[in-house]
Amino acid sequence: DGGITQSPKYLFRKEGQNVTLSCEQNLNHDAMYWYRQDPGQGLRLIYYSQIVNDFQKGDIAEGYSVSREKKESFPLTVTSAQKNPTAFYLCASSSNAPGQGGTEAFFGQGTRLTVV
């Protein structure tokens, strides 16, 4: 089935450690996104990528890093520089096709990260 897979679903990290969240899509989408969601809040954009080997900072990129070596994959690393990393992380992808349809974003099931 086509879709977006995030792993793991739950992740625990000790303070001072880097962790990498996985995001894979088989929808042949060009654009991929990482969002962070805190309890009772909306989605805040961390990074996004429109093509392979290119990505842009979103609104809250500090303390995070990404790579886009393959069209299907957009992993997010939460570094020790991120002071408050406990949150729900969502990955999404969308087509860049212009026109009247096909540009909506589809989401993975999310990764809930907790710092212990």
Added chain:
Amino acid sequence: QKEVEQNSGPLSVPEGAIASLNCTYSDRGSQSFFWYRQYSGKSPELIMFIYSNGDKEDGRFTAQLNKASQYVSLLIRDSQPSDSATYLCAVKWGFGNEKLTFGTGTRLTIIP
């Protein structure tokens, strides 16, 4: 000024009534507008998208876009308890810049 703004709610609506959700955006160059529904602890799912001024209807849902006023809304007719969720407005800034920005969401509760 936030790029995408929504009334945070919560909004309570009796079952069977019309729920009205509103969203404003700051960039006149915005091209694409989306409404997502998110149940607690789950990822957002798309309800509707709209690109042109006017109304777009899909079942009980109607999206309305007014680019001159930089305003997009979602109407839910014959509201059901299963519509209780957080509704997120999202805006994409056109071709060549696929940045997709979300509002803070409006929490909707349908009262039986």
